[in-house]
Amino acid sequence: MRSWPAPEVPGLTQVGLPAAARPLLLHDTGTGTARPAGPADPGGTARMYVCGITPYDATHLGHANTYLAFDLVNRVWRDLGHRVHYVQNTTDVDDPLLERARDTGEDWRRLADREIQLFRDDMTALRILPPDRYVGAVEAIPLIVEMIEKLRGRDAAYEVAGDVYFPVAADPAFGRVSGLSRAEMAPLFAERGGDPDRPGKRDPLDALLWMARRPGEPGWESPFGEGRPGWHVECSAISIEYLGMAFDVEGGGSDLAFPHHEMSASHAQVATGERPHARAYVHAGMVGLDGEKMSKSRGNLVFVSRLRQAGVDPMAIRLALLAHHYRADWDWTGDTLDEAAARLERWRAAVARPSGPPAGPVAAAVRDRLTDDLDAPAALAAVDAWAAADGADTTAPARIGAVVDALLGIAL
Ligand code: 5CA
Ligand code: ZN
Numbered sequence: 001m002r003s004w005p006a007p008e009v010p011g012l013t014q015v016g017l018p019a020a021a022r023p024l025l026l027h028d029t030g031t032g033t034a035r036p037a038g039p040a041d042p043g044g045t046a047r048m049y050v051c052g053i054t055p056y057d058a059t060h061l062g063h064a065n066t067y068l069a070f071d072l073v074n075r076v077w078r079d080l081g082h083r084v085h086y087v088q089n090t091t092d093v094d095d096p097l098l099e100r101a102r103d104t105g106e107d108w109r110r111l112a113d114r115e116i117q118l119f120r121d122d123m124t125a126l127r128i129l130p131p132d133r134y135v136g137a138v139e140a141i142p143l144i145v146e147m148i149e150k151l152r153g154r155d156a157a158y159e160v161a162g163d164v165y166f167p168v169a170a171d172p173a174f175g176r177v178s179g180l181s182r183a184e185m186a187p188l189f190a191e192r193g194g195d196p197d198r199p200g201k202r203d204p205l206d207a208l209l210w211m212a213r214r215p216g217e218p219g220w221e222s223p224f225g226e227g228r229p230g231w232h233v234e235c236s237a238i239s240i241e242y243l244g245m246a247f248d249v250e251g252g253g254s255d256l257a258f259p260h261h262e263m264s265a266s267h268a269q270v271a272t273g274e275r276p277h278a279r280a281y282v283h284a285g286m287v288g289l290d291g292e293k294m295s296k297s298r299g300n301l302v303f304v305s306r307l308r309q310a311g312v313d314p315m316a317i318r319l320a321l322l323a324h325h326y327r328a329d330w331d332w333t334g335d336t337l338d339e340a341a342a343r344l345e346r347w348r349a350a351v352a353r354p355s356g357p358p359a360g361p362v363a364a365a366v367r368d369r370l371t372d373d374l375d376a377p378a379a380l381a382a383v384d385a386w387a388a389a390d391g392a393d394t395t396a397p398a399r400i401g402a403v404v405d406a407l408l409g410i411a412l
Contacts, residue, residue: 003133004123012403025372048074050251087239091137125314127411147240166206167206178262185259188258189204209233213225213226239278246278288331288332319340320332322410323376324377325376357391358391363399366383383408
């Protein structure tokens with residue numbers, strides 16, 4: 001599937017700043033610790049998989065916040081001199097998409113294509129670096145079928161009334177991704193698309209790999225009957241195909257830690273006989289509106305595209321999101337955007353000055369704060385301090401513009 005256009009990322013050594021040196025530390029959900037993420041050698045390639053949207057509605061600020069967090073990871077790695085191999089999926093066939101299409105009478109494929117295009121446009125406007133591979137579930141069906149065949153070959157798949165399930169007991173490492181106990185898993189599994197009470201399952205937590213075609217729904221041929229893929233196996237199959245095992249970071253919002261990333265890892269580990277699936281599982285916090293998580297099912301959404309249509313500068317949206325730590329849960333309010341727009345104006349005025357305080361210490365502070373588990377709010381504070389102070393360094397405004405562009409993705 002087509003990705004979206006990449007914004008230019010200025011090299012900071014080209015504008016006379018020193019090379020970055022401190023490795024990136026990221027908080028890993030399973031271990032609860034911040035650990036170095038990415039290759040050890042400076043010229044090495046970092047590999048990242050981030051779960052994409054289910055395209056049945058427009059991109060809201062919660063989605064944007066999650067993709068922005070991993071955009072910072074991408075930018076910090078590049079600044080360190082790494083090449084980045086970045087893969088993202090889009091769940092272009094799944095229950096919520098088919099339900100929405102049925103409710104509105106629209107063809108599900110048309111709905112998915114339209115929302116994917118809107119997502120590309122939103123990501124482009126927000127200057128989110130595109131994945132090198134953007135892969136839809138539908139186009140990945142041959143990979144998914146191959147992976148389910150591998151699981152069947154290892155006795156790690158069984159049928160319930162024509163549907164195929166994965167027995168979680170097949171993976172001795174099940175539970176390491178989320179770090180949750182079984183008692184904590186049970187309610188989350190039921191809440192997030194699982195079917196713990198289905199008769200015939202060996203374990204309530206066993207996850208659906210393949211769903212036999214239901215009347216009125218699309219289906220694809222497979223050795224285990226016509227049907228469509230389960231959700232978790234989609235991300236296992238796509239990530240392994242394009243990144244291999246033990247890639248550096250798997251990312252998404254915190255609602256994906258369990259069951260989605262846990263199950264994807266177990267499928268991958270059992271199918272390949274290797275572990276881990278990813279070296280670190282990194283999760284962004286949930287953005288809410290008026291005290292509730294922003295979600296399509298709750299209908300309390302602020303869409304990026306609506307704000308853009310209303311004439312809001314996408315850089316103000318980006319700054320509004322950056323003002324919150326990526327792992328925090330927080331609420332969007334009317335003030336969030338006003339404050340960001342005011343900051344953007346201050347920064348633009350500051351880089352338009354003929355001179356300012358030297359850029360070197362600011363670049364060092366922004367890098368320092370970002371490599372420490374992406375502390376964007378502290379990085380913004382360092383730029384705020386520069387913008388508020390006077391200085392005689394005539395190279396500084398252009399250099400600060402490059403720092404803010406390369407590391408924070410803000411075009412001033
Ligand atoms: N297609 C699957 C992943 S394979 C999916 O979860 N799609 S989604 O459209 O529901 O969400 C896309 C991404 O946005 C996921 O990483 C999810 O964790 C994140 N997300 C969803 N709602 C919010 C929210 N309110 N705040 C922050 N991130 C969110
Ligand atoms: Zn996923």
